[in-house]
Amino acid sequence: MSLKNKVAIVTGGNSGIGQAIVLELARQGASVVIDYVAHPEATEALEREICKLGNQSLGVEADVSKLADLQKLIDAAVGKFGRLDIMVNNAGIETRTSVLDTTEAQYERVMAINLKSAFFGTQIAARQMIKQGGGGRVINITSVHEDWPMPGNTPYCLAKGGMRMLTRTAGVELAKHDILVVGVGPGAVATPINLSTMNDPAKLAQLNAAIPLGRMARPEEIASVVAFLAGAGASYLTATTIFTDGGIMQSSVGL
Numbered sequence: 001m002s003l004k005n006k007v008a009i010v011t012g013g014n015s016g017i018g019q020a021i022v023l024e025l026a027r028q029g030a031s032v033v034i035d036y037v038a039h040p041e042a043t044e045a046l047e048r049e050i051c052k053l054g055n056q057s058l059g060v061e062a063d064v065s066k067l068a069d070l071q072k073l074i075d076a077a078v079g080k081f082g083r084l085d086i087m088v089n090n091a092g093i094e095t096r097t098s099v100l101d102t103t104e105a106q107y108e109r110v111m112a113i114n115l116k117s118a119f120f121g122t123q124i125a126a127r128q129m130i131k132q133g134g135g136g137r138v139i140n141i142t143s144v145h146e147d148w149p150m151p152g153n154t155p156y157c158l159a160k161g162g163m164r165m166l167t168r169t170a171g172v173e174l175a176k177h178d179i180l181v182v183g184v185g186p187g188a189v190a191t192p193i194n195l196s197t198m199n200d201p202a203k204l205a206q207l208n209a210a211i212p213l214g215r216m217a218r219p220e221e222i223a224s225v226v227a228f229l230a231g232a233g234a235s236y237l238t239a240t241t242i243f244t245d246g247g248i249m250q251s252s253v254g255l
């Protein structure tokens with residue numbers, strides 16, 4: 001229970017990696033605000049599961065591309081649990097479009113949900129952490145594509161690249177408040193965002209062959225890293241990204 005008495009927000013928290021993070025933080029004793037935009041029944045199921053663990057959570061419907069909704073999440077955490085210690089900027093989408101075919105609307109949507117949300121999520125979480133005192137943690141779920149080009153997924157790479165510099169710059173700016181800002185960069189994780197690959201045996205085999213560990217990650221394998229970064233053992237880590245990618249960025253096989 002290394003996160004006992006800590007309060008966390010996880011954006012996009014009712015599916016995939018976000019859901020696994022919510023559960024792991026709760027298992028470690030944190031009270032968790034679960035942000036969601038769809039499937040309230042999934043959020044309710046998570047809340048019941050956390051209740052069975054003897055811990056507390058609160059589902060809040062909020063579109064993280066809107067600053068007012070992000071503020072709603074902070075207000076919910078402070079209103080229900082009295083403070084905010086851990087902000088996990090996890091929500092994200094892809095359009096799988098290239099430089100040549102991305103529309104203005106697609107560009108703006110990806111940047112708003114992936115990057116604007118992380119910027120203002122960091123900003124208003126940090127303001128609350130400074131107000132209450134005692135530091136805090138901001139954990140940005142980026143991707144190997146914060147660094148690694150993915151042709152045919154250009155807006156996503158731009159947004160994740162922006163999160164890379166957000167993590168580094170905000171980490172440096174906020175260090176004096178003992179607010180640590182760290183990125184977690186997964187490779188390929190078995191979640192709804194990858195269903196088309198997971199449902200295509202040939203594509204899946206090709207992907208697995210490119211990953212030194214030979215398989216996609218389970219969402220729980222990303223969540224355990226996030227829980228570590230939220231805890232006392234990660235007190236000297238900031239302004240950098242931990243790649244949880246099964247070695248794929250170092251592989252000469254590539255994708």
Ligand SMILES: NC(=O)c1ccc[n+]([C@@H]2O[C@H](COP(=O)([O-])OP(=O)(O)OC[C@H]3O[C@@H](n4cnc5c(N)ncnc54)[C@H](O)[C@@H]3O)[C@@H](O)[C@H]2O)c1
Nearest residue numbers: 012015016017063064090091092143186187188189191193
């Ligand atoms: N699965 C992977 O292979 C992988 C790899 C690297 C990075 N990531 C990143 O991990 C994060 C989680 O992705 P996932 O794989 O769990 O997929 P997912 O589709 O299950 O999760 C994305 C979540 O974001 C939510 N979301 C979308 N728009 C939102 C909005 N406007 N406001 C609030 N929430 C919104 C979705 O409802 C969903 O719950 C994303 O940032 C993604 O880019 C995933």
